Amino acid sequence: MDINEAKRQAVEVIDSCSELLLEVSHSIHSHPEENYAEHHAHDVLTAALESNGLDVQRGAYGMPTAFEASTGTSGPEIAVFCEYDALPGIGHACGHNIIAAAGLGATLGAAAVAKELNGRLRVFGSPAEEGGGGKVFMLERGALDGIDAAMMVHPADADLRWMNTIAVQQLLITWHGEAAHAAAQPWNGRNALDAAVLGYMNVAALRQHIRPDERIHGVFTNGGDKPNIVPASAAMHWFVRAGDIASLEQLKARVLAALKAGGEATGCSTEFSWLEPSYAELVRNAPFENLYAANSAALGRVVAEPDGEINVVGSTDMGNVSHVVPSIHPMIAVAPSGVGIHTEKFTDFAASPAGDAGVLDGAKAMAMTIIDLWSSPELLQSVTDAFASRGNLRVL
Numbered sequence: 456m457d458i459n460e461a462k463r464q465a466v467e468v469i470d471s472c473s474e475l476l477l478e479v480s481h482s483i484h485s486h487p488e489e490n491y492a493e494h495h496a497h498d499v500l501t502a503a504l505e506s507n508g509l510d511v512q513r514g515a516y517g518m519p520t521a522f523e524a525s526t527g528t529s530g531p532e533i534a535v536f537c538e539y540d541a542l543p544g545i546g547h548a549c550g551h552n553i554i555a556a557a558g559l560g561a562t563l564g565a566a567a568v569a570k571e572l573n574g575r576l577r578v579f580g581s582p583a584e585e586g587g588g589g590k591v592f593m594l595e596r597g598a599l600d601g602i603d604a605a606m607m608v609h610p611a612d613a614d615l616r617w618m619n620t621i622a623v624q625q626l627l628i629t630w631h632g633e634a635a636h637a638a639a640q641p642w643n644g645r646n647a648l649d650a651a652v653l654g655y656m657n658v659a660a661l662r663q664h665i666r667p668d669e670r671i672h673g674v675f676t677n678g679g680d681k682p683n684i685v686p687a688s689a690a691m692h693w694f695v696r697a698g699d700i701a702s703l704e705q706l707k708a709r710v711l712a713a714l715k716a717g718g719e720a721t722g723c724s725t726e727f728s729w730l731e732p733s734y735a736e737l738v739r740n741a742p743f744e745n746l747y748a749a750n751s752a753a754l755g756r757v758v759a760e761p762d763g764e765i766n767v768v769g770s771t772d773m774g775n776v777s778h779v780v781p782s783i784h785p786m787i788a789v790a791p792s793g794v795g796i797h798t799e800k801f802t803d804f805a806a807s808p809a810g811d812a813g814v815l816d817g818a819k820a821m822a823m824t825i826i827d828l829w830s831s832p833e834l835l836q837s838v839t840d841a842f843a844s845r846g847n848l849r850v851l
């Protein structure tokens with residue numbers, strides 16, 4: 456089958472099921488579910504895949520809200536990731552309903568020509584992108600075995616070739632002191648809040664001497680109970696981010712030393728745990744990005760290079776995937792420039808006509824990219840070669 460004819464057919468299938476795709480997008484949007492509680496999204500997506508003839512594994516890889524579905528029996532195997540978790544308080548402010556519906560659409564479009572093109576497709580429902588690391592557990596449990604390339608599309612306020620990502624790990628830290636009456640016997644107390652505040656200030660001083668692509672940000676989660684009791688316990692939650700996973704390890708040690716020093720200064724003990732998993736930076740793949748860019752342009756969306764003006768910086772567990780198989784993580788515009796993800800405004804755009812257009816165009820651009828990889832051994836080889844010779848192409 457001619458490659459352009461295959462793309463035309465896939466686009467036609469996506470258009471013909473647009474009602475279903477938008478229904479799925481809106482249904483997930485109106486039932487926001489956080490990390491590992493995405494039961495509604497899991498059920499809606501798996502039902503849609505199954506009713507369209509795919510083999511579906513619910514609750515895949517030991518996670519009740521993960522799934523896997525597949526189609527095709529031979530040929531290169533491409534993976535599409537669907538994310539569908541929401542944020543506390545502000546719902547789908549990261550627009551993961553769009554990622555899910557676009558992934559579903561790409562799957563249905565590509566599946567229609569999989570047999571004729573001799574290609575295989577696996578669609579993964581990956582829970583808990585917002586901190587829970589669903590993809591990391593899936594890949595550790597073998598989800599990417601045999602996969603030739605992986606992709607997803609993320610909504611944003613611009614059409615971009617990739618997202619500027621940095622590696623991240625979260626830290627929970629608690630200081631333990633000694634309670635005392637704050638007026639009657641303060642000399643008997645060891646103030647854990649002082650330890651936390653000093654630790655915070657130490658990190659503030661450290662920030663002058665970190666790299667431009669490093670980020671450290673934390674909140675107090677416990678600062679004591681009552682002003683007349685010297686706080687016996689205080690706690691913080693931190694995110695530590697760095698350009699790549701190797702520099703993250705170095706920064707983590709510096710941050711921890713700064714925080715522990717607060718305990719030293721006040722006679723408090725420190726207890727901490729790094730939350731697993733850490734998120735790795737995205738490894739870019741230029742030939743793969745080029746395929747997506749060309750297909751996106753054919754739909755009238757010209758993807759730009761992120762720069763100082765149009766830039767999204769964050770961390771994603773797709774970064775970990777990109778270290779294992781060739782991957783892309785393009786951004787698709789669903790909101791006016793300047794409306795950032797993780798804002799209430801973005802939540803509204805995730806279910807707007809612009810959000811709906813993002814679902815359909817994202818589905819089509821991904822389906823056409825899958826078709827490129829299925830149809831042309833040369834293109835797939837160029838993607839594989841770029842992955843094999845990967846360096847860190849991240850630009851910040």
Ligand SMILES: [Zn+2]
Binds near residue numbers: 796
């Ligand atoms: Zn997010």
Ligand SMILES: [Zn+2]
Binds near residue numbers: 551609
């Ligand atoms: Zn997101």
